[in-house]
Amino acid sequence: MFELEFSRKAEKYYCSADEKTVRILNRCLEIIAKNPFYHANIKKLHGEFEGSYRYRSGNLRVVYSVNEEEKIVYIEIITDRGMSYR
Numbered sequence: 281m282f283e284l285e286f287s288r289k290a291e292k293y294y295c296s297a298d299e300k301t302v303r304i305l306n307r308c309l310e311i312i313a314k315n316p317f318y319h320a321n322i323k324k325l326h327g328e329f330e331g332s333y334r335y336r337s338g339n340l341r342v343v344y345s346v347n348e349e350e351k352i353v354y355i356e357i358i359t360d361r362g363m364s365y366r
Contacts, residue, residue, distance in 0.1 A: 282312070282314075282353045284353050290358045304338065305337075307337070309342070311335070312335055312342065312355075322334070322335050332344060333345070333346065342355060
């Protein structure tokens with residue numbers, strides 16, 4: 281199991297989210313912590329976000345990077361689909 285660390289921006293989004301969104305995010309984060317590489321909703325990113333991954337759940341996007349040696353997942357961005365990658 282991987283440990284999760286949040287960027288300030290991701291933590292701010294999580295803390296200000298409504299109950300329904302928090303439930304969805306908790307489910308996403310649980311899946312990411314178990315295996316951050318393989319799931320139907322996980323995609324390895326390219327270009328500006330090379331080396332990062334994206335978890336998609338409905339209109340939500342969670343962008344994160346993984347430190348395999350230390351077993352840490354760094355949650356970089358949590359955002360709605362329309363605002364992703366800006």
